[in-house]
Amino acid sequence: MKSCLPPDPNPVKPRHALPPNACDAHCHVFGPADVFPYAPDRSYTPPDAPYEHLLKLHDFLGLQRGVIVQASCHGTDNTAMIDAIARGDGRYRGVAIVDDGIDERGLEALDEGGVRGVRFNFVQHLGGRPDMKVFWRVLDKVAQMGWHVVLHLDAQDIVELNDDVLAKIKVPFVIDHMARVQAAKGLDQAPFRLLVALMRDNPLAWVKVCGAERVSVGKRPFDDAIPFAQALIDTAPDRVLWGTDFPHPNISKDMPNDGELVDLMFRFCPDEGLRRKLLVDNPARLYDFA
Numbered sequence: 001m002k003s004c005l006p007p008d009p010n011p012v013k014p015r016h017a018l019p020p021n022a023c024d025a026h027c028h029v030f031g032p033a034d035v036f037p038y039a040p041d042r043s044y045t046p047p048d049a050p051y052e053h054l055l056k057l058h059d060f061l062g063l064q065r066g067v068i069v070q071a072s073c074h075g076t077d078n079t080a081m082i083d084a085i086a087r088g089d090g091r092y093r094g095v096a097i098v099d100d101g102i103d104e105r106g107l108e109a110l111d112e113g114g115v116r117g118v119r120f121n122f123v124q125h126l127g128g129r130p131d132m133k134v135f136w137r138v139l140d141k142v143a144q145m146g147w148h149v150v151l152h153l154d155a156q157d158i159v160e161l162n163d164d165v166l167a168k169i170k171v172p173f174v175i176d177h178m179a180r181v182q183a184a185k186g187l188d189q190a191p192f193r194l195l196v197a198l199m200r201d202n203p204l205a206w207v208k209v210c211g212a213e214r215v216s217v218g219k220r221p222f223d224d225a226i227p228f229a230q231a232l233i234d235t236a237p238d239r240v241l242w243g244t245d246f247p248h249p250n251i252s253k254d255m256p257n258d259g260e261l262v263d264l265m266f267r268f269c270p271d272e273g274l275r276r277k278l279l280v281d282n283p284a285r286l287y288d289f290a
Contacts, residue, residue, distance in 0.1 A: 002044040005255055007247035012259035014061060016266050019276055023065035023283035026176065026208050026243025029054055029084045030073065036083070039075030043127065046073055049247035051084040057246055061262055067241075067287055069150065070097040071249060072121055078110065085114035093287040095119050095150050100134040107145055116287050117174070118142055119150040122157050129157075132165075139171060148172035148206075148286065155181045155191035162194055172204050172286065174241065177211025178232065183224040184217050187231065199236040206239040206286065207232050209278070212264055213245075218253030221260050229268040233278065241286070242269075242278050 031038070031048035038045060058066055066088075068081045078096045085092045095117040096110050118138060120130050139149055148171055153161070158179050166173070181192045198205045209232050212225035233240050242265055244258050269275045283289065 004046040004249050006047040008255050008257045014259050014262035018062040021064050022279040024063045024243045025067045025241035025283045027066050027246045028071045029080050036080035038073050042073040046249050066092050069095045082113040117148040121152045123152050143171050150174045152176045153179050158191040158194045174206040176208050177214050180214050183215050196235050208241045210243045213256045220254045226268040237277050
C-alpha cells in the first residue's frame with residue numbers, strides 16, 4: 001500500500017490579502033487514524049492531517065470558509081469530515097462519499113451535518129470507474145436533496161464520458177482539478193477542448209481551477225497551469241471554484257507550498273471582480289454558506 005508524502009510544513013505568507021469570506025473549495029482532513037481509522041481497502045495511506053492542521057493553515061492564509069472533500073482513503077466513513085464541519089461552527093461544508101446503501105435518513109443526517117454533495121472517483125490509480133448503476137441511483141437520491149455531484153476524473157475520461165455520462169447528469173456537477181489535463185499537451189488537446197465546450201454549453205457544469213501541481217509538468221511554481229485556469233475562468237466565471245487541495249495526497253512530483261498556490265491563483269485570476277466570484281460568490285451559492 002502506497003504511503004503519501006506530508007504537506008509542506010512551512011507555507012509562505014501570500015503576497016496579497018484574500019477577500020472576506022474567501023473559500024478553499026477543495027481540502028481534506030485525514031484522521032487522526034487512532035480516532036478516525038482509514039478504510040481497510042484504501043489504495044494509499046496519508047500522514048494524519050486532522051482538523052487542527054487545516055484550521056491553522058486557513059487562518060494563516062486568510063481563508064475564512066472551506067469545503068472539506070471526502071477522500072478515498074476514508075472510504076464511505078465520513079465521520080472525520082462531519083466532525084471537522086461541526087467543530088468549524090459554520091465555517092465549513094462537506095462533500096461525502098456514499099454507497100448504494102445510503103437511505104433517506106442517512107442523507108438527511110449528512111445534510112444536517114453540512115454536506116452538500118457527493119463525490120465519485122473515476123481516476124485509475126484510485127480504482128477507476130465506479131459501478132455506474134450505483135452512480136445513477138445515488139444521483140437520483142442526490143437530486144432529491146438539492147445537492148450536486150463532484151467528479152474526480154483523468155483527462156481522457158472527459159472524452160470517454162462526455163456523451164454517455166456528463167451530458168445525461170441532471171444535477172449540478174463539479175469536475176475536480178481541471179480534469180487533470182496535462183499542461184505539456186497544450187490548450188488544444190482534445191480533453192481540454194471538450195472541457196471548455198462543456199463549461200460553455202452546459203449550465204450544470206462547474207470546474208475547480210485548482211490542482212495546478214497535477215496539471216503541471218511538475219515543477220513549482222506550476223505556472224504552466226495558468227493558461228488552462230484562465231481559459232476556464234473566462235469561459236464560465238459564475239461556475240468556477242478554487243481550492244488548495246491540502247494536504248495534497250498522492251503528489252509524486254514537487255510538493256506544493258500552499259501560500260505559493262494562493263499567489264498562483266492571483267496570477268491566473270488578477271481581476272478583482274472575477275476573483276470575488278471564484279473565491280466568495282460561487283462557493284457561497286453552491287455550498288449554501290449563510
